[in-house]
Amino acid sequence: MNEFIYKKHKRIKALSARMSDFSYKKHSHGEYAIGVTLRGIQQYQLDGSHQLSHQGGVMFFNPEQVHDGSAYDETGLEYAMLYFEPSLLLEATQHKESIQFTEPIIYNQTLSKHVLHLANAVLHDKNECICDERLIKLADHLTGFHQTYSPHQDSIIQTMKEEIHLHLKDQLRLDTISEQFGLSKFQFIRYFKAQTGVTPYQYYLNGKIDGARKIIEQEKDVFMAVNEFDFVDLTHLNRQFKKVYGITANDYANHM
Structure with a gap:
């Protein structure tokens, strides 16, 4: 069974997904994407490297970072994702330079909790104050998991x-x-x-x-x-x- 539910609040989009036999084609987003694997194992190619996100894994995708995705085996997969416009993430983290997430997958219960709290707020149409508060909590916790950088691409x-x-x-x-x-x-x-x-x-x-x-x-x-x-x-x-x-x-x- 494959089910994808998207909701949008201002400059944040949330996805609740269940996958069994679906595979994303290779693509990228103009936004930052941060997600949590809830059940199963998510596998994907990211920058030419094979990644496996097990239950509780927090996944990071930088803007225009090419990836695909599918369930690792026939048991299927459930996960939640947040998509942030780059300007919003900079505002929330109070950084002036671009942000680069350097670890593709992190296992951290507190970080996972903050991602899911915000995703649930967006998916369930919570009011703006609740979404903003949960965004700030997530942003404060994200500061230890990224680096600022100057664009280095050719x-x-x-x-x-x-x-x-x-x-x-x-x-x-x-x-x-x-x-x-x-x-x-x-x-x-x-x-x-x-x-x-x-x-x-x-x-x-x-x-x-x-x-x-x-x-x-x-x-x-x-x-x-x-x-x-x-x-x-x-x-x-x-x-x-x-x-x-x-x-x-x-x-x-x-x-x-």
Whole structure:
């Protein structure tokens, strides 16, 4: 049985998930994601390394950190996730520099409790004061589990990503983009994947899905998302959306 329940409060999104035979495709988020494994074992590839989160494991994903995910075995998996806009996490932790979580999985009961308390508040539509209080408690506890850093990613890759983002609402032309960097199309694909863990097309498609998600959250209109990001039709968006979020864009809109 696979069940995915999303709820959003301001700049925080929460997910309650049960998985048995579902596998996330390789993707990334523009947000920070912090989750707790409640039952079973969650397995995923993160930065080329195989990770296993057992019961009680607190999982950390930095923005644009590529990963996939599935249950480790047939017993299935239950977990909860929180997704934070980067600006919100900086506000809550009172940090001015970007935050980088350096450990992918931590086993800490207090941290796990704070993540789940906030997730439950969002999932059960608690009022804003309760959500804010639980966010502060979590933020205070997070300070020992991250480092501040200056973005170190190759500036060329960052420019390549920015160029791809310019085309999220139309067709991706790799021949044209690769020429701007003095590379053939195939050199561009190999270089991009070696640096980011995904192909340019995967990055482009993930960006379109993420853009569609934001429209759905703001406008509650799946057809606007289809048109704005040039999906073939709603079926195409639903199919791609489910690979990343576990549910269709239609169902996601209903949750929001």
